[in-house]
Ligand code: DGT
Ligand code: CA
């Protein structure tokens with residue numbers, strides 16, 4: 001989705017104009033479009049292709065042209081020119097949420113601060129508090145802003161890191177010197193964001209591996225290069241560590257470097273109680289010093305009389321205790337997914353036809369999909385009126401007669417309006433196979449109001465699934481202030497299925513809430529919310545989240561065969 005990227009550019013434009021003390025109305029227009037884009041639930045590219053830019057509130061001809069330019073060329077001439085009119089470091093200062101344009105200008109003019117490093121230094125030397133309008137509190141705030149900025153820059157979305165890392169592993173595994181190779185660290189645990197990428201290799205020729213790794217075309221900067229360990233930064237800003245270990249230690253190293261740290265600490269304590277020592281080289285008897293495991297990762301757990309613990313569970317959230325009691329969950333696997341229940345098409349804001357989506361889904365081995373376009377209130381997304389929805393249902397019926405061994409379900413992503421009522425009559429909703437309800441506005445309502453609003457929608461017996469339940473966009477937008485205990489309780493009472501939205505920036509519900517939901521007997525659906533054929537690919541990210549949330553096949557409704565799924569959707573316990 002280019003929405004966030006574009007909104008950042010317009011935000012920057014507004015800020016630069018502010019530094020330059022330009023026309024306030026012009027600045028206001030850019031601020032407005034920033035906000036609109038940030039909250040736009042639909043892909044701006046889709047809207048553009050459907051000729052709908054002018055229907056977006058706050059988009060006049062000038063801004064529409066700029067959006068078009070950015071979408072077609074990947075650049076914005078006006079912005080590039082504007083940036084040249086002030087030192088680039090001063091604009092960088094604006095990336096810190098606590099530094100506004102006025103402050104940036106002040107810092108630059110009074111103290112010569114023109115980058116973040118200098119800013120941090122100035123704060124720490126308490127040179128800021130005495131500037132006009134500033135104080136000790138400003139220094140604390142700016143310092144916190146710098147921390148946040150650094151953290152945001154340091155972590156990558158799983159969905160972005162994974163393909164890049166896979167490409168890197170692919171390159172390295174093709175070397176004839178590479179024997180075994182695996183990810184470790186947070187990437188192997190499939191955490192939603194990744195700090196750095198850890199790769200382990202066994203080889204007879206570590207030097208050759210190091211040389212090849214540090215000279216791969218993806219490398220921008222070499223941070224460290226040693227005989228068995230190197231670190232680099234890629235052109236996409238990813239930080240990658242590669243270690244070559246002895247074959248006899250590969251399992252122990254994999255276990256150690258997969259982490260998490262908390263899991264490993266717990267495991268080491270357990271080992272010590274049994275007179276054993278675990279480290280990245282193996283498992284050893286403390287007294288004799290004898291090695292009893294290390295080549296295979298399973299052996300490390302076996303040495304402690306534990307079954308293998310899947311990497312996704314290794315967070316010290318009770319997995320070691322569960323393993324001791326032989327109560328580890330049988331985690332859901334991608335191959336168990338039989339269909340995708342949240343898809344958009346050209347009928348609203350998607351890029352492909354129903355037939356194209358169905359054929360792509362069939363190719364993935366699915367048995368069914370649900371078409372769930374937007375409802376009428378969402379005009380900018382080309383939301384369907386009741387009439388259009390009926391026409392769509394007819395088209396789906398016809399397609400189903402043609403398709404063999406595959407079924408398209410008729411559904412809708414019905415908008416939950418600001419008072420919790422739904423965008424269609426019960427009469428209309430009752431004709432559909434799948435009803436997904438979701439919020440697309442009023443994200444900032446206070447907790448009590450937004451909780452009641454969502455609950456009201458879940459209590460409608462025709463609502464099957466609640467989509468992207470918390471609304472967060474990782475690194476960009478916080479969750480709604482919804483009371484999660486309450487939401488999960490009502491989902492359990494009403495039989496409402498909660499979505500795990502597999503879109504990389506969403507992953508919503510997250511792992512922790514998934515587990516909370518499961519513990520209360522709530523079922524979930526893993527859905528891509530795809531707006532194009534490519535979007536179907538993110539299903540595996542949703543499965544990763546579900547696995548981190550301890551979910552099993554029985555917890556996920558889209559593992560059911562079609563007839564059972566239809567029964568489940570009808571009953572809904574309501
Ligand atoms: P990240 O990179 O921040 O997303 O998270 P991780 O978990 O990949 O952390 P990283 O890259 O610093 O280290 C990889 C693994 O190595 C970590 O999960 C556990 C292990 N490890 C690193 N340092 C220590 C340590 O001081 N003690 C123990 N027990 N394990 C460590
Ligand atoms: Ca890491």
Ligand code: CA
Nearest residue numbers: 196197198241
């Ligand atoms: Ca690391």
